[in-house]
Amino acid sequence: MKGIRQLANYLDISIGTVSRALNGKADVNEETRRRVLEAATRLGYVANQSGRSLRKGSTGVIGFMMQTGPEITGQGDTFFMSVFDGVQTVLARHKLDLVALLCSSDQDPDAYLQRVVARGFADAVILSATRLHDARFELLARHNIPFITLGRSQTDVGQPWIDLDFEGMAEVAIERLVKSGHQHIGLIWPNGDLNLGHLFVHRSQEVLARHNLSLSPEHIFRATPSETGGYGVARQIMDCETRPTAVVLVNETLVTGLYRGLEEVGLMPGKDIAIIGRQSPQAQFLKPSLTCFSLSLRDLGISLAEGLLSVMPEYKLHYPDAVKRLVWPMDLIEGESS
Amino acid sequence: MKGIRQLANYLDISIGTVSRALNGKADVNEETRRRVLEAATRLGYVANQSGRSLRKGSTGVIGFMMQTGPEITGQGDTFFMSVFDGVQTVLARHKLDLVALLCSSDQDPDAYLQRVVARGFADAVILSATRLHDARFELLARHNIPFITLGRSQTDVGQPWIDLDFEGMAEVAIERLVKSGHQHIGLIWPNGDLNLGHLFVHRSQEVLARHNLSLSPEHIFRATPSETGGYGVARQIMDCETRPTAVVLVNETLVTGLYRGLEEVGLMPGKDIAIIGRQSPQAQFLKPSLTCFSLSLRDLGISLAEGLLSVMPEYKLHYPDAVKRLVWPMDLIEGESS
């Protein structure tokens, strides 16, 4: 005999009343509620998760799916931790818990998610690292699980999303480089099939076209989204038939390796080659300071949580005017690298 | 009527048999088992998490507790991602799932964990960022939850732990610096009450004492474990009455900021000041290459998982000779910074 029954016995009242008291239901005497609450905290009683969610049909946990392994999406621990922190502050207000669903690098993400939702592990999920076509969207839609994605996709099932403004980034960066006379601009496109890469490259091409410039295929550098990947790009740059005079990268992690690689081949960022990237804690102290796009990750997390809640039936009333889809703006920070 | 009952109806057999078939129990005809399995995968049936764990008393999930927020514990950017990946590969063999329990920066870690265990959310947990005294240990011991810690603590309830060999690191680094003539050696001690800082500083002092040297209080530099924190240390170094000729840091993230800060005050790592640190993806491409200690994070994760399983009643038989406590060795990689 454990759990609520024990507590009820101890207080000599029925388990029904105890449950009602703890859950803040109306029809329970204030005095008894006080007693119950007091006893619960003193004995350290917390309702069992399984029993509760079995009965209620919901678990009270929100899952943030992410793939583990060193080279994921080019986002590291700090990126997600900052976003998480924002998400948490909103969810905590509704007594919801955030957990990270960790899909290992040797599991199929789609199958993993399938298992998670079928088990009824989480009430709603947040997806990141969205691919150009992403079967996970359809899976969740089919199972009627509320979700929001950090990133867009060609696949669209009407769910809310928030995505960094990679197109705006391309727009500003390329425009700026062209204005200052660059004719041969290179792009670093992280390996994988992430949607953001497509958006970024495509828009860049458009902007170039407006200026009667074109993006040479040899100036699209593909690399694994890691420091090492960036290092490798330097060599690729040297091997070009006509060397680009500027490079834009959509990824945070690549840049430190790139700087080092360039230096080794005798190209000085900001002098011999212009570089524009994304802000990150590591990029913050690069030597010719990086011209980069910045954003508040915590705020991003907050919006993400609000967007998610706005599609959850039990909570949507609290967020009547939450925007469903949001292209998250980034600010350009002037640096010496461009 | 959903779940297993539906599946049983569909197959026209009892739910008991279906459950037995799915769980690989012995007394079920191979032919019916095949039918059940086939139907289950085809209809996408997976046992409901709540129902299952309510009945079984265990959830099949392992929690890795970590605190969110931008400044984690000073681990490198892909530190946890790599460790997770290792943990997963082991857990997957036992059909256990790993989730990250995210404690936000404005929650009390002890209270958070209390809630998690009382709810019966996870069968076992992994703790990181262990403090000098850590109440979480006692909490888990009291509730009889199997756990392992990544990091030691003064608090010891007999649980297994794995910890990086910070003492060995101090030993090798200090010894090496003294041998090459350094008399004034500084230490960077990350803010907070993490156990590793104490171990590191204490052992360093011992080694210095062996050589009749002492650690001047002004040479213990405290800083927030982040790039910015490292940057600030440079100024601290300049403000010293007698400037240290070498600095050892136990932390991965600080070093990039430190390099930049030193450069600004005109100190060249490896020439004007020796630096020894920890390897990380970001530190990998520093300009005077960093002399650092390295380890395989994935292997660390694997050992962590094995250590945990060895104290879980249902699994311990599979890991009879898992070492309970392990000081994880690190290799010194020669760089130009020392």
Place this chain on the structure above:
DNA sequence: CATACTACCGTAAACGTTTACGGAAAATCG
């Protein structure tokens, strides 16, 4: 052929909650 065993399967009870329902006492009203 009677008996004992085996192989398989159905039944039903549990796991710890929440909540609809009903009922007793107290309070209010006419």
Place this chain on the structure above:
DNA sequence: CGATTTTCCGTAAACGTTTACGGTAGTATG
């Protein structure tokens, strides 16, 4: 003072599983 409402609480049924138990065939054994 009877009738009606309100306030509070106990009862019991669900939620979806797993598993101990028992039972019915079929098969082997003597």
